[in-house]
Each structure stands twice: as structure tokens, then as C-alpha cells.
Amino acid sequence: MSKITIALDVMGGDNAPTEQVIGAGKFTKEVENCKVVLVGDESEIKKILDKNPHNASQIEILHTSEFIGNDDSPKEAIRSKPKASILLAADLVGKKEADAVVSSGNTGAVILACAKKVPRIPGVSRTALSAIYPTQNKLNRKDSLALMLDVGANIHCDAEELFQFALMGSAYSTSIQKVKEPLVGLLNMGSESHKGNDSMVNAHRILSESPNINFYGNIEGNNLMQGIVDVVVCEGIIGNIALKSVEGVAEVAKNLTKQAFKERLIWKMGIALLSGGIKQLKNATDFAEYGGAPILGFSGICIKAHGRSGNRAIKNALKVAAQAVQDKVCDKIEEKLEA
Amino acid sequence: MSKITIALDVMGGDNAPTEQVIGAGKFTKEVENCKVVLVGDESEIKKILDKNPHNASQIEILHTSEFIGNDDSPKEAIRSKPKASILLAADLVGKKEADAVVSSGNTGAVILACAKKVPRIPGVSRTALSAIYPTQNKLNRKDSLALMLDVGANIHCDAEELFQFALMGSAYSTSIQKVKEPLVGLLNMGSESHKGNDSMVNAHRILSESPNINFYGNIEGNNLMQGIVDVVVCEGIIGNIALKSVEGVAEVAKNLTKQAFKERLIWKMGIALLSGGIKQLKNATDFAEYGGAPILGFSGICIKAHGRSGNRAIKNALKVAAQAVQDKVCDKIEEKLEA
Numbered sequence: 041m042s043k044i045t046i047a048l049d050v051m052g053g054d055n056a057p058t059e060q061v062i063g064a065g066k067f068t069k070e071v072e073n074c075k076v077v078l079v080g081d082e083s084e085i086k087k088i089l090d091k092n093p094h095n096a097s098q099i100e101i102l103h104t105s106e107f108i109g110n111d112d113s114p115k116e117a118i119r120s121k122p123k124a125s126i127l128l129a130a131d132l133v134g135k136k137e138a139d140a141v142v143s144s145g146n147t148g149a150v151i152l153a154c155a156k157k158v159p160r161i162p163g164v165s166r167t168a169l170s171a172i173y174p175t176q177n178k179l180n181r182k183d184s185l186a187l188m189l190d191v192g193a194n195i196h197c198d199a200e201e202l203f204q205f206a207l208m209g210s211a212y213s214t215s216i217q218k219v220k221e222p223l224v225g226l227l228n229m230g231s232e233s234h235k236g237n238d239s240m241v242n243a244h245r246i247l248s249e250s251p252n253i254n255f256y257g258n259i260e261g262n263n264l265m266q267g268i269v270d271v272v273v274c275e276g277i278i279g280n281i282a283l284k285s286v287e288g289v290a291e292v293a294k295n296l297t298k299q300a301f302k303e304r305l306i307w308k309m310g311i312a313l314l315s316g317g318i319k320q321l322k323n324a325t326d327f328a329e330y331g332g333a334p335i336l337g338f339s340g341i342c343i344k345a346h347g348r349s350g351n352r353a354i355k356n357a358l359k360v361a362a363q364a365v366q367d368k369v370c371d372k373i374e375e376k377l378e379a
Numbered sequence: 380m381s382k383i384t385i386a387l388d389v390m391g392g393d394n395a396p397t398e399q400v401i402g403a404g405k406f407t408k409e410v411e412n413c414k415v416v417l418v419g420d421e422s423e424i425k426k427i428l429d430k431n432p433h434n435a436s437q438i439e440i441l442h443t444s445e446f447i448g449n450d451d452s453p454k455e456a457i458r459s460k461p462k463a464s465i466l467l468a469a470d471l472v473g474k475k476e477a478d479a480v481v482s483s484g485n486t487g488a489v490i491l492a493c494a495k496k497v498p499r500i501p502g503v504s505r506t507a508l509s510a511i512y513p514t515q516n517k518l519n520r521k522d523s524l525a526l527m528l529d530v531g532a533n534i535h536c537d538a539e540e541l542f543q544f545a546l547m548g549s550a551y552s553t554s555i556q557k558v559k560e561p562l563v564g565l566l567n568m569g570s571e572s573h574k575g576n577d578s579m580v581n582a583h584r585i586l587s588e589s590p591n592i593n594f595y596g597n598i599e600g601n602n603l604m605q606g607i608v609d610v611v612v613c614e615g616i617i618g619n620i621a622l623k624s625v626e627g628v629a630e631v632a633k634n635l636t637k638q639a640f641k642e643r644l645i646w647k648m649g650i651a652l653l654s655g656g657i658k659q660l661k662n663a664t665d666f667a668e669y670g671g672a673p674i675l676g677f678s679g680i681c682i683k684a685h686g687r688s689g690n691r692a693i694k695n696a697l698k699v700a701a702q703a704v705q706d707k708v709c710d711k712i713e714e715k716l717e718a
Contacts (some may be wrong), residue, residue, distance in 0.1 A: 176631045192568055195576050229531055229619040236616060237534050261623025265631040277575060280568040281617055282624045284600025289628040292515045292604040 043073055044365045046358055047129035047138040050080035051107030052145015054348050060144065061085055063354025065094030070355070074362050077102050077138060079129040104128050107145075110347060118156065126150055130157035133340035140341035140361035142332065144349040150342070151193050151335060152168030158338040161370055163377040167337030168205050169193035169344065170212070171283050174268025179262050187213050187262075188272040189226075189336060192280035199242030202226065202273050207376040208336040209271035215367035216360060217270060223257035225269035233258070239275065252379050261285075297345060313322070331356025334364065336373070341365050382412055383704045385697055386468035386477040389419035390446030391484015393687050399483065400424055402693025404433030409694070413701050416441050416477060418468040443467050446484075449686065453487030457495065465489055469496035472679035479680035479700035481671065483688040490532050490674055491682070497677040500709055502716040505658035506676030507544050508615070508683065509551070510622050510624070514606025525603075526552050527566075527611040528675060531619035538581030541565065541612050545592050546715040547675040548610035554706035555699060556609060564598035565616060566606035578614065591718055600624075670695025673703065675712070680704050 042247045050060035057080050064076045074097035075098050078085050082103035091101070097166060106124045108117040117124065126145055132138035143150045151169060170189035189205050190197065197205070213222035226244055228236040233244045235258060247255040256269045261282055264272065274282070293309075331353055332345035341364045345357040389399035396419050403415045404674055414437050417424050421442035428438070445463045447456040456463065465484055471477035471498035480497075482489045490508060499506060509528035519537035528544050529536065536544070545563045565583055567575040572583045574597060586594040595608045603611065613621070670692055671684035680703045684696040 195568070227620060229534070229616050260629060261620040261625075262627030264624055265627045277568050278617060278620055281566060281600040281621050285603055285621045285624045286600075286628050288601030288604045289625050291601060 043075055043364050045075045045077060045132075045133040045138040046140045046142060046361050046365075047077045047079055047102075047128045048354070048358065049129040049141065049143035049145055050078050050085060050151075052143045052150070053345070054110070054144075055350060055367045056107075056144070057081065057084055058088055059349060059351045060354050061088040062092045062356065063349075063351035064099065065089060065092045066351060066355045067358040068095035068098040068365040069093055071359065071362060072098075074098060074358075075100060076358065077129070077132060079104060079125045079132075080107065081105055100131070102128055108149040110146050112146060112149065114146060114152050114341040117146070117149055118152045124149070124153070126153040127157065129155050130342070133338075133342070134158045136340075138340070139365040140343065142345060142354070142361050144332070144345035144347055144354065144357070147344060147347075150344050152343045154338050158340050158342065160337050161339050161374050161377065163374070164204060164208075164337040165201050166190075166194055166197065166204070167335055168208065169335050170209065171279070172333045173264075173283070175265055175284070184267045185217055185268075186267060186270055186272060187217065187222075187333070188264075188274070188279055188283060190274065190276040190279050191283050192276050193302045193335065194276035196277070197239060197275045199239050199246055201244045202239060202243035202275070203250065203253075204377065205273040205336075206247055206250075206255075206271065208271060208373050209374040210253060211376055212334055212336060212364065212369055213270050215364055215369045215372070219270045222270035223254050223256045223268075224237075224271045224273060225256045225263070227272050227274035227282060228258040229262070230262065231258050231260065243273070247377070252376055331358075331360045334369075339370055341369065344367055350375045383479070383701050384414045384416060384471075384477040384698050385473040385481060385704075386416045386418055386441075387697065388465045388468040388480065388482035388484055388489075389417050389424060390443075390464040391482045391489070392684070393449070393483075395446075395483070396423055397427055398688060398690045399693050400427040402688075403697065404428060404431045405690060405694045406697040407434035407437040408432055410698065410701060413437060413697075414439065415697065416468070416471060418443060418464045418471075419446065420444055422697070430605070431643045440470055441467055441471070443527035443567050447488040449485050451472075451485060453485055453491050456485070457491045462486070463492070465492040469493050473497045474678075475679075477679070477681065478704040479682065481684060481693070481696045481700050483671070483684035483686055483693065483696070486531075486683060486686075489683050490643045493674055493677050493681045497679050497681065499676050500678050502713070503538065503543060503547075503676040505529075505533055505540050505543070506674055507547065508674050509548065509672045510618070510706055511672045512603075512622070512625070514604055520573065523606045523609075524556055525606060525609055525611060526556065526561075526672070527603075527613070527618055527622060529613065529615040529618050529661070530622050531615050532674065533615035536578060537612045538578050538585055541578060541582035541614070542585045542589065542592075543716065544612040544675075545586055545594075547712050548612060549592060550708055550711040550715055551703070552609050553671055553677060554703055554708045554711070558609045560593040560715065561609035562593050562595045562607075563610045563612060564595045566600070566603070566611050566613035566621065567597040567599065567714065568683070572595050582612070591715055601647065615636065635718065656718060670697070670699045673708075678709055679713045680708065
């Protein structure tokens with residue numbers, strides 16, 4: 041295997057660049073034969089590297105002082121900051137000087153930067169932002185995550201595009217989640233094939249007829265967390281709202297627990313006894329373990345890590361990127377599209 | 380106030396007709412000046428009434444032996460069973476012999492039966508199925524529920540229809556939730572006014588400009604449970620998937636708790652100490668308290684109670700229906716639409 045090169049946008053994310061650089065350093069200590077190009081402020085990067093473990097022979101720095109913040113308008117920032125770290129990092133992939141780009145920065149800016157710099161895989165109509173989430177099976181320690189796409193790169197999608205999402209999601213799931221024939225579900229408002237809008241009805245038919253997709257059928261909102269499928273396909277607007285709705289419940293539950301258990305000593309004692317179980321749940325739902333989710337459809341691996349990523353999440357995002365490169369996920373998507 | 384008449388479809392729901400008849404009996408013992416017409420199998424109804432407390436002077440029976448089950452296809456059943464209990468109950472409202480209809484039966488059939496028998500309020504383009512759900516504020520015992528519509532009566536909705544949903548939801552919220560100027564949010568994939576599809580962008584503009592709506596702006600999936608608005612408007616397909624996604628998380632959490640706490644004695648002890656808190660959470664999220672959610676836009680009150688309703692839920696659904704009739708919710712919607 042030839043050396044894998046990953047471009048890391050160290051300036052994007054809530055904890056940038058410290059956690060990004062530390063994560064990259066840890067990655068080089070754990071994974072051989074992979075080079076990481078740290079894109080960002082050189083003097084800051086060097087300061088952090090000096091204080092933290094890393095394998096210098098696997099690290100390069102590409103200096104830039106421009107970056108796009110979380111509060112910047114993606115469209116405007118991409119136009120007005122041509123040397124922003126995410127644009128330079130994506131450009132390395134576009135020029136084939138890197139195999140993958142990883143960023144925990146502004147989601148809209150990451151998508152636009154990749155769209156500007158990295159060509160799409162031939163035949164792909166639209167790229168899709170995916171999310172990886174734990175299901176009930178995962179929480180039962182069967183290690184079953186699910187991949188959902190699109191969760192917001194697009195608004196409306198037609199049937200053919202939903203079908204392409206299914207192909208791309210299956211290829212990625214096979215590589216990263218190690219599911220041989222991933223089961224694909226179409227997120228809809230009912231289980232029957234005639235449910236939903238025209239895109240969904242037609243997508244159901246195309247998916248049912250395709251020999252290249254292991255199609256489960258329609259799934260509903262309440263099936264998402266059950267883990268009955270490996271890949272969930274949906275229009276961007278629906279995926280975005282469903283995913284955030286699920287995250288919202290978890291946030292509220294956390295707040296309520298905190299509050300309720302401040303109030304009563306007997307509840308505090310209960311919580312203390314439960315702490316093992318709670319930690320186990322917390323681990324299972326900890327995004328840092330999964331490291332990031334792909335934006336699929338580009339002719340290079342593009343991984344969006346969570347904005348709150350710490351160094352462990354960044355390290356895992358780099359691992360996920362290396363795995364996807366090694367498994368030639370982009371080639372596999374192209375093959376599936378041609379089939 | 381003249382006497383209020385409510386038609387109750389006693390044959391629809393998982394526990395029909397027993398819980399329906401018992402709930403109606405309890406309602407007549409608690410609420411004066413309201414008549415309930417029990418629509419269903421007369422001999423069964425009489426048997427249940429004989430054994431349970433009720434105020435006979437407030438009860439009438441309209442016999443039919445036909446009913447629509449949960450597994451029936453709504454469209455087909457509405458056509459092939461013209462004397463189904465839900466059709467006769469809705470017809471009483473259509474003929475103005477009843478002010479409201481309540482059913483815990485097959486949701487699709489309830490919507491279609493009302494559409495067939497009850498005229499829409501003049502000016503209403505589409506009726507909307509709503510859902511009532513508890514928010515974080517409610518769980519903090521500030522008693523703040525939220526009303527969400529549409530959750531599946533329609534697929535796509537245009538901007539004008541979303542605006543009408545906001546007007547109808549506000550009128551209902553003022554009556555039942557006792558919120559003077561309900562805050563309305565538009566469920567979308569981002570907070571900015573340009574986000575979402577054309578319907579949403581245009582609806583945002585119309586809602587912002589309307590003096591008759593207390594408009595918060597766009598809300599996202601993770602805001603749903605926070606209770607920052609009183610009324611959430613959205614397209615049917617999006618409301619349906621978001622609502623079920625939220626319900627799905629709650630189900631999974633329940634299953635996991637059950638399972639985890641079977642495993643370890645120390646966790647069992649923790650759960651025992653927490654039981655007060657858990658019960659409190661359970662009460663706050665108990666649909667039986669709210670009694671049912673309206674299908675809005677008809678010129679009579681149509682309340683869909685949960686399929687799993689027991690007698691307390693049915694009693695509360697009847698109370699909610701009586702309250703909406705007394706507050707002239709349909710007239711208020713008509714006034715708002717004309718304004």
C-alpha cells in the first residue's frame with residue numbers, strides 16, 4: 041500500500057487548533073504509513089506540536105493565517121477568504137496531493153469548500169452530508185451504528201438522487217462499519233410503498249428493483265434508533281430535522297436529569313448507584329468514538345468531524361479517513377454507480 | 380350556555396369499546412351540561428354501562444355493528460363500510476346534531492371520515508392533524524405543552540397553507556392551553572429566514588408580516604422539546620417524521636432502562652431510589668393527561684385520541700372537546716382567517 045496523505049483543517053472547530061494538532065500527533069503515534077498535512081497557522085501549530093507527542097516524519101505543515109469561523113456565513117466566507125484553511129485543505133485533495141480532508145469546522149463552509157475544490161465522482165448528481173448515530177443495538181453492545189444521508193447538504197432530492205445516496209451509503213457502510221451487505225431503509229411517513237411524496241414513492245420502486253441494494257423498505261421516525269437498518273436515506277431537509285429532533289430529546293433528557301437530581305438527596309443516591317450504567321450509555325452515544333461522518337460523492341474522502349471534537353475525536357476522524365482511503369471507497373462508489 | 384353534544388366513536392382504539400364507554404361514563408359524572416352520544420354496538424355498550432358509573436340522562440346510544448379496525452386500509456374501509464361507527468359519529472357533527480366528534484380509532488380513517496362528513500371552515504384550504512407534546516418546561520412543572528401541526532394529514536403544504544395552520548393552531552392553543560398570544564415557530568433546517576424549501580421561505584415571510592401571528596421565527600429539530608414556542612407549524616411529512624423520531628428515542632430509552640436494570644443488582648437499587656423521579660417524568664409525558672389532539676380546519680371539533688387510550692384518556696379527550704366547543708374554537712378560526 042502506498043502512503044496515505046490526509047489534509048487536516050486545524051483551524052475549524054470549537055477547540056481549534058489545540059485539540060486538532062494534539063489529535064493529529066496522537067494519530068501519527070498510532071498509525072504508520074499515513075502522512076497528515078496540518079493546514080493552519082504554522083507558528084501556533086509548531087508551539088502545540090513542541091509540547092505534545094507526535095511522529096514528526098509523518099507530519100507536514102501548510103501555513104495559512106485565514107480561517108472560517110462557526111459564525112461566518114459559509115457562502116460569503118468561501119468567496120472572501122480564498123486562503124482559508126478549509127479551502128487549502130480541500131484543494132490538496134482536488135490536486136491529488138492528499139487522499140482525504142478532515143475538518144471539524146463550519147459545516148456549510150466544509151461542504152462548499154469541497155464542492156469548489158474536489159470534483160464529484162463521475163455520475164454523482166449530488167453530494168450528501170451523512171451522520172453516524174448509535175442505535176439500540178449499539179447500546180446493547182452489538183456495535184451497530186447507522187449511517188444516515190442526506191442530513192442537510194441538499195433540501196429536496198429526486199428519486200434517482202435518493203437511489204445514489206443508497207449506493208454511496210452502502211459502499212461507505214461496508215468499508216467503515218464492516219457490514220457486508222448493508223440493509224438500506226428509506227425514511228418516510230409510513231411503511232407502505234405508496235407513502236410520501238413523489239420522490240419517495242419513485243425511490244421506493246427503484247430501490248426495490250435494484251440488485252445492488254439490500255433494501256429493507258420504508259422506515260418511520262420511530263424506527264431510526266431501533267437499528268433495524270444500517271443505512272437510512274432521505275431528503276436533506278427531512279434528514280436534518282429528524283436528526284436534530286433526536287439530538288434534542290437527548291439534550292433535554294440530560295438537562296432534566298441534572299436538574300431533578302439536584303433537588304433530592306434520595307435521587308442523588310440513586311444516580312450514584314447508577315453511574316456505571318449511565319457511563320455505559322454515555323460511551324455508546326459519544327460522537328468522539330466515531331470520529332466524524334463523510335460527505336459522500338466527492339472523488340476524495342471528505343470527513344466532517346463534530347464541531348465540539350476534542351483530540352480523541354480528531355484522531356478517530358483521521359483513522360476513519362485513512363480506512364476509507366485504504367478501502368478505496370470512492371472507487372467502489374464509482375463502480376456501484378456504473379453497475 | 381346551551382347543552383354541548385359530543386359524538387364518541389366507541390369502536391375505535393386498542394381497548395374499544397370497554398375503555399371508551401367507561402371513560403364516557405366517568406365524563407358524565409364529572410361534567411354537567413354535556414351529552415355524549417356513544418356510537419357503536421348497542422348491546423355491548425349497555426353491558427359495559429350497566430357495570431360502570433355514569434349519568435344516564437347525559438348519555439345516548441347510536442347503534443351500529445360496523446367499525447373500522449387499525450389494520451383496515453382507511454380509504455377502502457371508508458368506502459366499503461358506510462355505517463362504520465366513525466362515519467356515523469362524524470355525520471352527527473356534519474348534520475349539526477353534535478358539536479364535536481372524538482375517536483381513538485384508525486387515524487387515517489378518522490381524518491377521511493371527518494373530511495367526508497364535516498364541511499371545512501370557509502376559507503380553510505387544508506385540514507391539519509395536530510399533536511400535543513410535552514416540552515422541557517412541562518417537565519419542569521410549568522405545564523407548558525406544545526401543539527404541532529401538520530403531523531401527517533398532508534404531505535406537501537404551500538406557504539399559505541402553513542400560514543393557515545399557524546392561525547388555526549394559535550386559536551386552539553389559546554382555548555385549550557390557555558396561552559393568550561401563542562408563540563408560533565416554523566420547523567425548518569436552520570434559523571435564518573432563507574432556509575428550507577420555497578414553501579418555508581415564503582411562509583417565513585408571510586408569518587413575519589402578519590399582525591395576527593406572534594411569530595418566533597424558524598425553529599430546528601433540537602428546539603422541539605425545549606418548549607421555546609407554543610405552536611409548531613410544518614409540512615405534514617416533516618411533522619410526521621420529526622414527531623415519530625422524538626417518540627422513538629423515548630421508546631428506546633425505556634427499553635434500555637428495562638434491560639440494563641435487569642442485569643445488575645446495584646442498578647436495580649439505583650432505579651428503586653429514583654422511582655419518584657421516574658414516575659414524575661412518566662406523568663409529564665403521559666398522553667392520557669392531554670386526552671387527544673385536534674384535526675383542525677373542520678366546522679366542528681374533531682379530536683383524535685391515542686390508539687392506546689384507556690378510560691382516563693377518553694374522559695380527558697371528551698373534556699378537551701367540550702372545552703373547545705365552549706370556547707367556540709371553530710368560530711375563532713373563521714374570524715382569524717377573515718382578518
